[in-house]
Amino acid sequence: MGAEDAPPLDWREANDTVGQFQRGHIDVLRWEQANLKETPEPPAPAASLSLQTAADAVRRAWTAHLSLAGVQAQLGPALTEAVAQGRWMMVDPSMHRRVQGLGELLAVAREARQAWIQAVAARQGVGFHRESLIAAETAHELGRRMVQVGNWSRLQGAPASLALSEARMALQRAEYAQALAERELIRVLGLTGRHDHVALPDSLPALPDALIGPDAVDAHLQRLRAQLQRAEAMRAAPRTRMAYEAYRASHVLAAGYRDEILKTRELMAEEAVLRYNGMLKSVWDVLSETRQRFAAAAETVNAQRDFWLAEADLQWVLQGGEPASFVSLGGGGAAASAAPAH
Template identity: 35%
Template sequence: MRIDRRRFSFLIAGMTVLLLSGCATFSTDGGMQKVADLTQARTGQPVQGTNDMSEQDRTDQLVRALLAEPLNADNAVRIALLNNRGLQASLTELGIAEADLVQAGRLRNPGVSFGRMHNSSGVVEIERSIMFDLAGLLTMPIRTRIEQGRFDQAQLQAASTAIALATETRRAYFSAIAARQNADFMARAQLAAEAGAELAQRMQKVGNWNRIDSAREQLFYADASTALARSRHEEAVARERLIRLLGLWQADTTLQLPDRLPDLPAQPHGSGQMEQQAMTQRLDIQIARRASESTARSLGLTRATRFVNVLEAGYRNKSKTGEPRNNGYEISLELPVFDWGTARTHRAEAIYMQSLHHTADIAIRARSEVREAYSAYRTAYDVSRHYRDEVVPLRKKVSEEVLLRYNGMLASVFDLLSDARLQIDAVNTAIKAQRDFWIAETDLQAAVNGGTIASNDAIASDATASPPAQRNH
């Protein structure tokens, strides 16, 4: 088929203008602003991507300033979101998703062909053609919408990873304080046990105590020394886990942690509308919904291209020695003779139904997890308050009475030391109950706002895999 060269030039120019106007470009922030907003709304702290050394230097200065002061839970989360290298590595997935989005808004490069033939009589025949991906141009809007959905999903996933890190950091922060508090208390208990063992030896030497009671005090002192060593190790483990989550290197490991856990709030949170809030706030539900929407769009594209899988159009001319040049166009179309696209369509429909069931399953699990997390939170609050208001005061009162009886020579030294053992157990249990409450409160907020709580060991380990480049402290 032949058309006028000028008319075809206008057609090519129109296609070029349409192509250039539809080209997608990269955003200025790489999609990080939405991730930062989602993270700050759920954790109180923003997340920030580090893409060059100047940004890393500013981050280092801010981290050093925060570490120069006594560390609280909010600042610990802020440092982790800024400085954890495992999180920074996961944020690069945004760049991959945005690159796919930009690529979806661009056509394949045109193909150019050139052919030259000549015969023995000296006649030369030349063919030239340029082909454009017409099917890609027609499906560009829907492909762009699909990749836009995947980019949105990547942003939600990045925010979910950041929120999981924030949750793990708060849990590690409270665990580190509790471990330190317990180790300090065990150190005092070990000193008391040492004094009791020395007193028992002296009383045995003067004949005021028998060997079995003296041996009991020596054994108590040995057990207290063992418990102190274990508590020191638990303190080191909890502290190092917090350091890993904060992404700190060797020179930054001086943490100024409080001496004791925060006090319990006056009243616990009510259950309220937590389940409904989780349905709108949890990022895992939003990710599943976006995945279903993206799959639905993909299904629509599969149906649209079921019969027309390859469609190309282009300009072509042909010249021959001694004859005028022939101009025209060429259309290349794949005919559905053997493959009618039913397999692709059936596969897309199955994947879509799979995503729907997956989304429903996540929603059911979310409501259950919120109820479970609130039960753990309320139980931990009641238990910790019970130890604070009932068990520890009663144990203290008993100790005071035993001491009065000892001073009045109505109780023996053995009774006094035996009561000290019981007091140590009560205080240790109270510290653990208070720690469990703050961890349960963190888990409840994660269940409502962030999604399923998962171990973040991979992120924590990435933070210490290799030393940061060009860091001078």
């Protein structure tokens, strides 16, 4: 059939179809990835245990320590639940003299709470790395096609290939960190061999609206020192100062990432799309900004994780706990809050 015999083109239908892809090449390639993928991704392994809050993890960890049932009975349901919920300052330090084993109950709670925080943060971070990989794959595919038709040299396409390799390796590291964090959570809960995977929320809790104030910390410290022997009381003050400094600094960083860095990256990514639609930016500029936005989101999660780890350390210190070290605020690396020393 010749060109003159071809059916007339429905231009309205064609325009409507193209209009679905508001960002041109980017949306077309994403549509191709979603609809033309030959091998679908394997489903995530089914979870046999759901831990939607840190309190769920704490309660589960307590059940693995049979001796703690009596401690909970002595402490009472209201204070036991306050500890599970992370409101440890409701427990007066004098309770340590009246409730035998309270220190162990709190140490187990702190370890479980921090393991849950690490696992949720790792899971949340993997999601951002996957999105970053999609952007890198899109840029690489566009570059490959440019090289294929002769519009680019192989050298011009190399940056997109390099970005794709880096995104794949970053996702590999993030997925490995997620597996380790989940395995550690299962170990802390005493469930190794009984559960392989746990269902966790998609994100960490939001930062609190208000922080524990220095006056409240000092008042609680004074009550704690009254219950300690002289040598222990002398160590309590510097430990509390360090814990509170980590708590305040981690909140400043987490809020800064959330309110400044991430919001700015989101604005830059949105502006890049607008300028691309106005033919003032290239598609690679848009994809680069997209990757930067997801990287900022991952760093925001790390900072948020560090705050909640520091918060657990502070509350434990105010009950006489002695962390071997405090959370590291170095950015993307794993937090270095040590397990409690027994």
